[in-house]
Amino acid sequence: MKRVRCPKCDNYITFDETRYEQGQSLVFQCHNCGKQFGIKIGVSKLKALQKEEQLNEKANEKGFGSIIVIENVFHYKQVIPLQFGVNIIGRYMKGSKTNTPIETNDPSIDINHCSITVSRDKHGRLKYVLRDGPSYTGTFVDNVILGDREQRVIEDGTLFTIGATSVILRSAECEE
Structure with a gap:
């Protein structure tokens, strides 16, 4: 399990990174403030x-x-x-x-x-x-x-x- 932090309210969102492929982009919506933001799974x-x-x-x-x-x-x-x-x-x-x-x-x-x-x-x-x-x-x-x-x-x-x-x-x- 991985955690990402909402850039607006610093609330943590947890997700299972093993369900996604390397290079895949994910979009999250913070349940606390409603902010939508994206991340990309992969190698640096x-x-x-x-x-x-x-x-x-x-x-x-x-x-x-x-x-x-x-x-x-x-x-x-x-x-x-x-x-x-x-x-x-x-x-x-x-x-x-x-x-x-x-x-x-x-x-x-x-x-x-x-x-x-x-x-x-x-x-x-x-x-x-x-x-x-x-x-x-x-x-x-x-x-x-x-x-x-x-x-x-x-x-x-x-x-x-x-x-x-x-x-x-x-x-x-x-x-x-």
Whole structure:
């Protein structure tokens, strides 16, 4: 049995995934709020695209840090390496500008939700700046929403939230 969460009211709907074939699309109607939404049963396309070393906690061969996407009802735990420069974070969709995609069914994550810019400060240390997209649901740092295009310097261990998804920054200095 699998559970899906209504994107409107967070009510759980349980269904037997063994009754359906891989690739099949399902439409649910929440009995609590009446919201209709769809999901697709199947194997992850993004997982096949990611390299195996990107799936462990020390996934960053270039040394610029990574983000850890915490597992929830919409997706599994993911460790995504960051690159030097602008890392556009958002929901995976083929052909989008997102260069740091999160594989998720979370409808509250925009395709280009936020970004983390990795640069060096005047002492040569890596600096991480989080910026909202702007996005429809916002980007939260320490339970405070960032304004449209507002920026905030973040450090190793900073927890930020995009949509219904929590993400933790792991700086390169702390990954070794």
